[in-house]
Amino acid sequence: MFLQQALNGLTLGSIYGLVALGLTLVYGILHVPNFAHGALYMVGAYVSYFIMVEHGLNYWVAMAGAGVVVAVLSVLCERLVFHPLRHAPPIHDKIAAIGILLFLEAVVQMHWGADFRRMPTPYTEIFHFGSLTLPAQRLLIIVGAFSLMGALHLYLKKTMTGSTIIAMAQNREGAFLVGIDANRVAMMTFAIAGFLAAVGATLFAPINLVYPAMGHLVIMKAFVIIILGGMGSIPGAIVGGLIIGFAEALGGYYLSGTYKDLIAFVLLVAILSIKPTGLFTKGVR
Template sequence: MELILQQVLNGLTLGGVYSLVALGLTLVYGIMHVPNFAHGAFYMAGAYAAFFLMSSLGLNYWIAMIGAGAAVAILAVIAERLVFHPLRKSEGLHQMIAAIGILLFLEAGAQAIWGADFRRMATPYNGMVALGSIAMPSQRLLIIVGAFALMMALHLFLRKTVTGATIIAMAQNRDGAALVGIDANRVAMMTFAISGVLAAVAAALYAPINLVYPSMGNLVITKAFVIIVLGGMGSVPGAILGGLIIGFAEALGGFYISTDYKDIIAFVLLVVILSIRPQGLFATGAR
């Protein structure tokens, strides 16, 4: 039982990180209706920004996380203004190619600045926390608490504020939102900024128990796409639920089957669930 509970906590850790990344991806998809492959590069940039602020400037972990969120939010807005906005009336394929171009550009930039070496990001939370008979690393517990707190904050922002309501309106009906006076450009920039913050915070939370390197976002963004397809394209609840499903599947599958196959489990689940429910778990659009 203790081993099972340990894997449940591991599943919550992975699910929290995946859900944060998938939330940013699904918000952008809801507005642009184009898969943003550059989101993985934003995740990587968040990890490197936090690493740089801590290692080179000597800032503490929390300030580095906030700084990384702000830096990636600005980077995401610049990408939206310079790349995605001029292509807003083009075919979706053009925007997808542009997103891949941003991904490759940022990865090459990170490698040029920091090199291709794997780096370890320090954390002040190196101890263990006793949860009954289970001992859990403090950083993993921080990931769970931080990820779900941020998800709740995003939910309240979208549901309880006028700005959040404009994002939902744009996701549901872009033309209708424009007719009632919603500024599409402002909402698009805000959505990209929020997605950048989510990716950066997820990276800053997860990097201390992982490694920081230029291509670190590739596998994460691939799983994030699996999650948003699994949950329903453009669905916020689907992104959260899909992230938790993939997180638990990887944790339990890696423990009971083999860690060698844990990255394949997400894609197997995608095939199984979509064969039963092709439209995804939440197919009614963004909520």
């Protein structure tokens, strides 16, 4: 049972890490706490549901479509909302992000209603390794999430565009001085964050429910993860996601499933009381 719960924790941690990665990229580069990221995650799930269930297209087509739609939506949020507020007091970004969150939820609820929906998975196989049970969808979540994390790492380290993103994160003034286009970097960062959120939602939707408020708890835990891992740290987002995922799965089984959603916040208080800067104080900041 320990290994089974550890597998569940790896599944949860993969999704949390994927969502937190996009959030920490935006915060590390633009210093914008994008509370609307949870709504983008929710929109990604609904777009996938719309493409796959209502139009009968392939699961992978739905995932790609959701990724593109949410990436474009994320860029529009940056251009139309966050960019005009770049010289405003920091509180304005937070209020604007909450406004986007409420607006997107209202639009989705107006079109699809507030009912809970379930998106089917095309992968219903169940693998057995001794006494360990591994559903194919959970295996897909783990492999897909870590593949995306690896692809993002290679993109940031091996491409010129990725290098400009890292440069902006490390030193904004220095990046301006060497001629890096801040607008282009901001748009690219929001697009990547939106794409990761949509893919994470599509991976997780078949084992979860799809509903307008589904992004609330995910975004709260994503913020816990990036604070826990170190604000703006990409390794911290991945490790923090896994820590929260394992803690929830194991704590929910061995302690109480009723309080499993509180475990992330208890862990946050415990770790920050020992290391106030988070686990990773260096990296992409």
